[in-house]
Amino acid sequence: MNISEQPFYFRATIYLLLAGLIVSFLILAQNILIPFTIAVVFTFLLLPVSRRLEQWRIPKVLAILISIIFALACFVAMIYFFYSQVLSFVKDWPAMQEALTAKWVSFQEFISETFNVSKIEQQVWLKTKIQESAATGGVLVLGIFSATTTFLASFALIPIYIFFLTLYKDKFREFVLLITKEEKNDHALMVVKKVSVVSQKYLRGIFLDVLILSVLNSTGFLILGLPHAILFGVLAALLNVIPYIGVLIGSILPILMAFLTKDSMAYPLAVLGICFFVQFLDNNFITPYVVGSSVSINPLTATLALVGSSLIWGIPGMILCMPLTGMAKVVCDNVDSLKPYGFLIGEEVNYREQEHIQDKLVKRLLKRDKKISETK
Numbered sequence: 001m002n003i004s005e006q007p008f009y010f011r012a013t014i015y016l017l018l019a020g021l022i023v024s025f026l027i028l029a030q031n032i033l034i035p036f037t038i039a040v041v042f043t044f045l046l047l048p049v050s051r052r053l054e055q056w057r058i059p060k061v062l063a064i065l066i067s068i069i070f071a072l073a074c075f076v077a078m079i080y081f082f083y084s085q086v087l088s089f090v091k092d093w094p095a096m097q098e099a100l101t102a103k104w105v106s107f108q109e110f111i112s113e114t115f116n117v118s119k120i121e122q123q124v125w126l127k128t129k130i131q132e133s134a135a136t137g138g139v140l141v142l143g144i145f146s147a148t149t150t151f152l153a154s155f156a157l158i159p160i161y162i163f164f165l166t167l168y169k170d171k172f173r174e175f176v177l178l179i180t181k182e183e184k185n186d187h188a189l190m191v192v193k194k195v196s197v198v199s200q201k202y203l204r205g206i207f208l209d210v211l212i213l214s215v216l217n218s219t220g221f222l223i224l225g226l227p228h229a230i231l232f233g234v235l236a237a238l239l240n241v242i243p244y245i246g247v248l249i250g251s252i253l254p255i256l257m258a259f260l261t262k263d264s265m266a267y268p269l270a271v272l273g274i275c276f277f278v279q280f281l282d283n284n285f286i287t288p289y290v291v292g293s294s295v296s297i298n299p300l301t302a303t304l305a306l307v308g309s310s311l312i313w314g315i316p317g318m319i320l321c322m323p324l325t326g327m328a329k330v331v332c333d334n335v336d337s338l339k340p341y342g343f344l345i346g347e348e349v350n351y352r353e354q355e356h357i358q359d360k361l362v363k364r365l366l367k368r369d370k371k372i373s374e375t376k
Helices: 008-028 030-055 060-091 094-114 119-155 158-167 169-179 182-224 230-238 245-261 266-290 299-334 336-346 351-375
Strands: none
Touching: 008 299, 030 060, 030 119, 030 158, 030 299, 060 158, 060 230, 060 336, 094 169, 119 230, 158 169, 182 230, 182 245, 182 266, 182 299, 230 245, 230 266, 245 266, 245 299, 266 351, 299 336
């Protein structure tokens, strides 16, 4: 008997068990799945680079290696930038520590005068809280160290995954044809192509968005004379990749720096104003133009995806949730039985427009691929 013919409670139980098994698998296999998923995302991003190199008569394997080396060079350059900025930050730490001490004394005096709590009582309370936190702090630090070590060990596999995913892309194409009915082969290839095209456009837009936000944030912080303005400007732009939470953390850090290093409260308020203004520009002008509306997820779906992915994969899940949700939406939009779900998780106003944009992008790239194959 078909499962759709079973009673509702039976079907609900089966679906809940299946969902539980999938979540359990994602958690247990995260050391394998997280690097592989990152590799899939970057494969979509690097495909145009390797394809362009192949058009220049460079052998396929060499073209893939060059594209991966280029990505690694960009990553190493970013790491070196943060390393140099953090070194500069560490050199200034003693001066900031003095400023923090002065601010803390002023804060203690404010608490004492306002709430009639003596400085000694405040110090006793603070010491008690520090001792309570120290009991779990060691476990937390050990967990972070273990997770970082595991990630770095798994990170070495990402270029290898990218290489083979790009090398065997034609094999994956044939696999799609083999698992679908012959009359649906063209539609299946169209769906795969749409996922690839929209993902590339979305990811390129995200990287360009981060670059623009880095310039805007850094410029605003430099005008205010905020110490380490470039570091905080770039960090705020990178954290913007994490929906909602990233924006909040990216704004709090420069505000705290302004509070510690400046005597007037006007500076923290000015930093807050810059963060708000840049975010306004990003939401209303930069993201719609640079990232586009080809993948538009409504805020409810974005929030659920963010919370769920953070519970399953932690910080990597929070970073990957939007690209993966966008890919899932593209699949839903182009499979008849899943179209209602694509409509549900997307922006209602732009739903038809998104479909038109996707079709236009895919048709243009299919024509380009046909010309390339004819040339070969």
